[in-house]
Amino acid sequence: MKREKLRSLAPLEEPRSPTDLRVRQLRARDLLRGDLEGPDLERHVAEAVMPTTMSKAIGWARANSIFPATFGLACCAIEMMSMVSPRYDIARFGAENMRASPRQADMLILSGRVSIKMAPVVRRIYDQMLEPKWVISMGACSSSGGMFANYAVVQGADKFMPVDIHVPGCPPRPEALVFGFNKLQRMILGNPDPGWRRRYNAIGTEEWARPGTGTATEEEAEAYAAARELSVAYDSARARESRKGPA
Amino acid sequence: MPDSPGLELIAHELDSASAGSVLGTYHERGQACLIVNPGAILDVLEWLRDTPGQEYRFLASLHGVDYLPAEPRFGVVYELLNMPRVERLRVRAALDDPGGEQLPEIDSCVPLFATAEFQEREVYDFFGIVFRGHPDLRRILMPEDYVGWPQRRDFPVGGEPVIFTHTEREVPRWYA
Numbered sequence: 001m002k003r004e005k006l007r008s009l010a011p012l013e014e015p016r017s018p019t020d021l022r023v024r025q026l027r028a029r030d031l032l033r034g035d036l037e038g039p040d041l042e043r044h045v046a047e048a049v050m051p052t053t054m055s056k057a058i059g060w061a062r063a064n065s066i067f068p069a070t071f072g073l074a075c076c077a078i079e080m081m082s083m084v085s086p087r088y089d090i091a092r093f094g095a096e097n098m099r100a101s102p103r104q105a106d107m108l109i110l111s112g113r114v115s116i117k118m119a120p121v122v123r124r125i126y127d128q129m130l131e132p133k134w135v136i137s138m139g140a141c142s143s144s145g146g147m148f149a150n151y152a153v154v155q156g157a158d159k160f161m162p163v164d165i166h167v168p169g170c171p172p173r174p175e176a177l178v179f180g181f182n183k184l185q186r187m188i189l190g191n192p193d194p195g196w197r198r199r200y201n202a203i204g205t206e207e208w209a210r211p212g213t214g215t216a217t218e219e220e221a222e223a224y225a226a227a228r229e230l231s232v233a234y235d236s237a238r239a240r241e242s243r244k245g246p247a
Numbered sequence: 248m249p250d251s252p253g254l255e256l257i258a259h260e261l262d263s264a265s266a267g268s269v270l271g272t273y274h275e276r277g278q279a280c281l282i283v284n285p286g287a288i289l290d291v292l293e294w295l296r297d298t299p300g301q302e303y304r305f306l307a308s309l310h311g312v313d314y315l316p317a318e319p320r321f322g323v324v325y326e327l328l329n330m331p332r333v334e335r336l337r338v339r340a341a342l343d344d345p346g347g348e349q350l351p352e353i354d355s356c357v358p359l360f361a362t363a364e365f366q367e368r369e370v371y372d373f374f375g376i377v378f379r380g381h382p383d384l385r386r387i388l389m390p391e392d393y394v395g396w397p398q399r400r401d402f403p404v405g406g407e408p409v410i411f412t413h414t415e416r417e418v419p420r421w422y423a
Contacts, residue, residue: 117390150404151397
């Protein structure tokens, strides 16, 4: 889906004729002079191969050199530690260097249950990390509260911070965590695994439930549709904000 | 461990030292327990600590209990230990629930046993039992802005309902 969108933004007409190249050169000259305006400018930017290629290269560099934060919460942390050991060797994927400071880290692994007293601390560590940053929620407890359905434990870490990958297990084996990490890498490369979404033909349903299946009444379907609209509007507003950059 | 007659002897001497302090005794599974009046808890502990022949000088543990349907509702349990004789004695203060927003109160034994400071804070944290005269009575494990006394029996277990296919009609959903 993402690839199609990219293609529609930057159509690759091949083979390119020399006159085509000449036209592009002239247009680039107009751009540098500041004469290029309106739809011509838009077209030129859309056709520029450089930015997309550059962002791919940056994604490749980021994905293969991730610095996880040294941060263990509970028993899952033992599995996380052995992920770094020679036996499982996360160094194969360029993430063996655990940084003791969140300022130098760009991945946080939530390895264990998050108690309500710990949640503000975790959130602060996450906020202290520099962009771009990613979060793996490791194990049942940090994903959903797991076996700790009680007064002391947050029922799912994504209640207070964004999470990119959930790794199931209690605790997950280091292999599972490495697998989750590989998925995260593919996400960073801009080519996320659809996983079960492909099997169940659910691509494009991220973050909201699909109306129709599982909804018993018309009201429920309407509520779904309304929530979806809101969610789409919110997402695009946020995307606009982030493109603008910090005020 | 005082045996059953030994326990009765202690109870008798204690009652004559400070009248009305002992409410009952029991001895089961080789463990001796004195049930005492919470108003006299400091007298009892001091007597057990300092009287020659008793000398339970070590407070091994202090904890709270909630016996909800029973009356009196709360118990504060002191596990005393005489180290030279390796004898253990349990002292339980039976506390009534004052009801409503009021919290049950008992005297703090920090002046007698310094170790009680953190343990009394823990009992306060989880059962809402106030220790009068405690130097620094505030929550110790739960966040300081937490509301409620989570180990009381009438406190909800917490967590969240999980939607399974067999319960999805009963569990309220996020958009409802």
